[in-house]
Amino acid sequence: MYPIKTPKKLIEVALPLDKINIAAAREKSIRHGHPSTLHLWWARRPLAAARAVIFAQMVNDPGYERHLGRGVNKEKATAERERLFRIIEDLVQWENTNNEDVLERARAEIWKSWRETCELNKNHPQAAELFNPEKLPGFHDPFAGGGALPLEAQRLGLESYASDLNPVAVTINKAMIEIPPKFAGRAPVGPEIDADKSSKKRATRDAFEDWSGAKGLAEDVRRYGAWMREEAQKRIGHLYPQIEVTPEMVAERPDLAQYQGEKLTVIAWLWARTVKSPNPAFSHAEVPLASTFILSSKAGKESYVEPVIEGDSYRFTVKVGEPPAAAKDGTKLSRGANFQCLLSDTPIEPKYIYSEAKAGRMGERLMAVVAEGTRGRVYLAPTAEQLAIARQAQPEWKPEVEMPANPRWFSPPAYGLKTYGDLFTSRQLVALSTFSDLVLEAIARVHEDALEAGMADNGLGLDQGGTGATAYAQAVGVYLAFAISKVSNIGSTVASWMNDRGAFRETFARQAIPMVWDFAEANPFADAGGSFATAIDKGAMAVRDLPDDGKGHVYQQDAQTQQISEGKLISTDPPYYDNIGYADLSDFFYVWLRRMLRPVFPSLYATLAVPKAEELVATPYRHGGKKEAENFFLDGMTAAMHNLADLAHPAFPVTIYYAFKQAETKGDAGTSSTGWETFLAAVLKAGFTLTGTWPMRTEGAGRLIGKGTNALASSIVLVCRSRAADAPTVSRRDFIRELNATLPDALLDMTRGGINSPVAPVDLSQAIIGPGMEVFSKYSAVLEADGSSMSVRSALQLINRFVGEDDFDHDTQFCLAWFEQHGWAEGKYGDADVLARAKGTSVNGLMDAGVVNSASGNLRLLKWAEMPGDWSPESDNRVPVWEALHQLIRALNQDGETAAGQLLARMPDKTAGITALTYRLYTLCERQGWAEEARAYNELQGAWLGIEQASQEAGHIGSQSALDI
Incomplete structure (x- = not known):
């Protein structure tokens, strides 16, 4: 086979991870104009992360010539890498989502890298097919879900393809990437509403007067939404008295x-x-x-x-x-x-x-x-x-689809509320039915008004690829239907009242439908959360800012058998084992969307409920048990991943998001996660090798450490390439030897910054998987002593163990072991004496070092707050890393970053040990579920760049700051 020259991409080498994570976390609090406000979807990826990943997946790393065996100027490559980082840093800012100057810079880099790749492969027999320098490859997400990845691919200038089994997900993606470009630049056809005479509404209208992009479409959503509200008020307003x-x-x-x-x-x-x-x-x-x-x-x-x-x-x-x-x-x-x-x-x-x-x-x-x-x-x-x-209120119709017998996600059936219709009061059913019927009437009105405004029409609807008056009317109807979904999310008896905020808690405040004993019934005609007008306004704002350039294509397809991915760039966010029951949960919306949109998408909404049999979720009740569900997931995900490995464009890595916690269970063999291991096994079994793992922040700062939990903050982005067909096997001993040679530099790079920003402690155990699994996955098998293949679980345990194998001084080794057993609590002096001897130290020595306190036959570690504020490392003749670390935490908490930096400058030889111990202790606390203890170590690392800056200003020259690398 003729070899393809595949330059390493930026995502396989370096990323400005901290800037991406800050932007992704911030995005969680943004609602006005965010595409997520169109329609709820569970575990949607932040747009910032999606945009950064796709860009870095397509752009060549500046040192790629070195990867191809050529000489390269290291300083020049570093400078170029920093330039690309600045583009990413601008790209991920919410304010730049539609900033054409920023986007054009990013698109130009994508084209530049693509043409470089085409030039390298111009003599390849398939050059005309695979390496056309005048046409970028398309993008495909086979598990499109909430649509963040296809949307951002389209924003970056790629022809975007999205597919999913779930009709709700398919409809969301159509609304985001397929519909807006079809009707870009058209003026609204609906008559202006009376409310436009007010200054507030007039200002809104004036902002749309150029009608560029999707602004005209957004304005029609607003106008026909206002008409629907007026009509509904006439028909059922009496049910909502003042x-x-x-x-x-x-x-x-x-x-x-x-x-x-x-x-x-x-x-x-x-x-x-x-x-x-x-x-x-x-x-x-x-x-x-x-x-x-x-x-x-x-x-x-x-x-x-x-x-x-x-x-x-x-x-x-x-x-x-x-x-x-x-x-x-x-x-x-x-x-x-x-x-x-x-x-x-x-x-x-x-x-x-x-x-x-x-x-x-x-x-x-x-x-x-x-x-x-x-x-x-x-x-x-x-x-x-x-x-x-x-x-x-006397409803004439209600959804009769039954909720599943799965108490993990659905509590109401245990209390006699069997169907989705049972989740609504009679008045709520009347309101939702009335608004649903008005969507169909609104589509008819839009069609008439569009023809009267001179819009051409060939009678083809959206499902037939139409772009005329019929299709336009249906397009407006899709967004109006989405507003009904938003109303239903707050307008059910599972919605409740948040007395601390004076607002509604929606049905899907989490990824389940719980039983709610006291519920809040919203007034759809009030100008408040839960109202139809609010849903329309938020939807119109989101539509207004959707990309209007390029093409989008959305299909209902099974990821295991689809062929859409052929020759395309792939980034995807597949289901997380058994974490979220997308198909079951989305029936809540499907039963109403089907009533409104079946005439628009007859094949998509043909079934009474969302298709579930092929959904790749490990659901025991559906597959006959936990083991059967695991096998179903592994087999199905392997087939889907194998499909991607076969079809993906060979010039690019595939990126896959995964957000399951590693630390799911504990046992004699250590900490493990069935979901994470099963997913990784599917990826490797499909023929992929990992060339990187990146922890992307998907939660706000308050979720870094849940109270009393080990909640993680990240999705892990796996960077995958197809494994060589002739990949060799390797023994367990050689695998460990290679880990020992590879992971020290990788760990140093992650904790000290290197060519990336430092990885936070909360993310380290996930990030270290990248270089570790790159070693593991490049072989066809790692053979155990008995000749069997090493499992993914065993490989992960070997990799994770490495995070804790730093070479600390004897006092610190004692403190680590004692802390793991007792935390800050007291233990027996005799036990401490035995442990101290085993670690090469003594209790008296530990007391001299100032890290323990002993009294009444017991011993305990000193907390950072108990350590003396006038401590001087220069005059202390016994300074274990444990003491140096906790004195630094004391200085940070009591006196701030500057004081901590000045203290660090006085003990430069401890810097590497302090950093390593910080990560070690955070990981230990996270796995023990010690949230409060973990917080101090995570906060220290979060402030580390500022501390090192202050350290250098105070004359610390003993270590190189991540800021200078």
């Missing part, structure tokens, strides 16, 4: 005096589920299952529900001011379905609630009404009128 503040209400609540006689718009109705009291004396009464009676916990704006018991019945009132302690937990006794009877204090056990709910005897009781005041929320007691009107 609430009048009466003199009687003011007499009971003087704080309401400013509103007396006014009718306030209701934002939410707060309900508690009910069951009959288990106490025979009160068995006729439906008592509330309320997890809290607190309505607002904001300082100075406290409000709460107070039940008033009247004989064998009760009513709810609302009070303002500091709530009593009992209000916090409502009628809840403990976690889960454990409550007590409001009337008799009799415990209501889960078994009783299950039986009542399954018998259809669980109801709901209105606890409070949330209205819009002049300066925020106004909390009011329920009225008979409000309750009576809510009961008037």
Whole structure:
């Protein structure tokens, strides 16, 4: 076979990881105009990370000629690499998402690298097919999901292809990359709405007047959305009455005096589920299952529900001011379905609630009404009128698709709520059905208005590739349907009220549908979260900023058998073992989208529910057990990865995102993760070799270390190349020898910066997998002593163990071992004496070193806060790395980065050991689940660049700063 010359790409050598991670973490808090606001999808990758990865995947590393066996000027290559870093640093900023100057710089580099690659392969027999210097390869994501990767590929100038099995995901991708370019530059066809006469709406309209890009399309979404809201108001507005503040209400609540006689718009109705009291004396009464009676916990704006018991019945009132302690937990006794009877204090056990709910005897009781005041929320007691009107709603249709019998993701079925329709009140069902029907009416109106505006039409819809009036009307309809999905996400009985924020907690606050005992029913006609107008405005803002240049193609395809990837650049984010049940969860939206969009995409929405049999998720209930599910996942993912290895363009590595935690289980063999190992095994079994792993930040700073958990902050981007067909085998001994030769430099590069930015402790155990698995995966097999092939689990354990094998002094070795056993707690002096001797030190020596305290036959390590503030490393004749590290933490926490840097400058010979020990201790704490202990080490590393800068300014010349490399 004629060899292909494949320059190493930037992503295989270096990345400005810290800048990418900062931008990705920041993006989590951005909502206005973000594509994620179009439609919810679970575990969507940050656009910043996607953009950086694809760019670095396509751009040649400046030292690529060295990789091809040619001489290269190292200084020139380093300078070029820094220039590319600056492009990435600009590229990942949210403000530059549509900055054409920044994007053009990135596109120019992609073209430059592509033409260099084409020139290297101009004599290849397939040059015309694979290496056309006038046409970039296309991009494909076979697990497209929420669409971040195809979207950013399109933004970088590539023809973008997306595919997924899930119809909801396919529709999201069509809305993001396929539809906007088709209708770019067209003026809106809808009539301006009356609200445009207001200054606020006029300013919005004026901002769109050039109608370039997708702005005209976005404006029509807004205009027809406003029409839908008006029509819905006419049809069902009576079900959402305002609430009048009466003199009687003011007499009971003087704080309401400013509103007396006014009718306030209701934002939410707060309900508690009910069951009959288990106490025979009160068995006729439906008592509330309320997890809290607190309505607002904001300082100075406290409000709460107070039940008033009247004989064998009760009513709810609302009070303002500091709530009593009992209000916090409502009628809840403990976690889960454990409550007590409001009337008799009799415990209501889960078994009783299950039986009542399954018998259809669980109801709901209105606890409070949330209205819009002049300066925020106004909390009011329920009225008979409000309750009576809510009961008037009579839905004519509701979704009958059943939720799965999988309590890990779906709790409601255990309480008799079997179908997706059961997750909505009658009023919510009427509202969603009305809005859904109006989407179809709006499509018809858009079509008429488009023809009247002079838009051509050949009768072809979106599904037939149309670009005329018919297709345009359907395109607007897709975005209007998405607004209904947003309304349903807050408009269900799984949505609740966040009393600390005065806002709704959506149905999918996490990747599951939990059971919610007290829920918040939103008013779709209010100008607040959960309203239809809010959903339309957010959707229109997102549409406005979608790329309008280039082509996008989206298909419903199985990743195991698709052929779309052939000859294309591939970056993908596959399912995470059993972490998220995408198909099951997305049925919540599918049942409503199908009602609206089946005429638009008849084949895509042909089935009653989302297809599930082929979904690559290790779901035990679907496959007959845990082992069977694991085998299904391994076989399916291997087939999908093998497909990618066969089809991907040979000039580029494949990048694969994976976000499963390594530290899933603990045992005699150490820490492991079935999902992570199974996924890696599939990747390697498919014929890939790893040439890098990059931890990409996907959570905000508050999630770096969850309270009392070992939550990780990163997705891991695997960089893969096809393994050579004639790859040799190697023995376990030779594999370990090669790890010992490779990982020290890799670890030093990661912790000290090198050509990259330093890797945070939270990410180190994942990042070190890259160079370790590169060694492991380049061989066809690593053979154990008995001739069997080494497992991925064994290889990972050998690689991870390396992080903890730094050569520390004897005192530090003792402290490490003692800390792992006892943490900061006391242990027996005799045990300490035995351990100290084994580590080549003594208890007296450790006390002289100032790292332990011994009293009453016990010994413990000194915490950093207990170490003396006047410590002088120059005059201390015994300075273990343990002491140097914790003194540095003390200085950082008590006096700041400058003081810590000045201290570091006085002990330059300890720098490497301090860095290594920081990572070692963070990893230990993370695996033990010691979140608070881990925080100090993670914070030290996060401040390290500033500390070293201050150290150099103070005259520290003993080590080279990452800033100067």
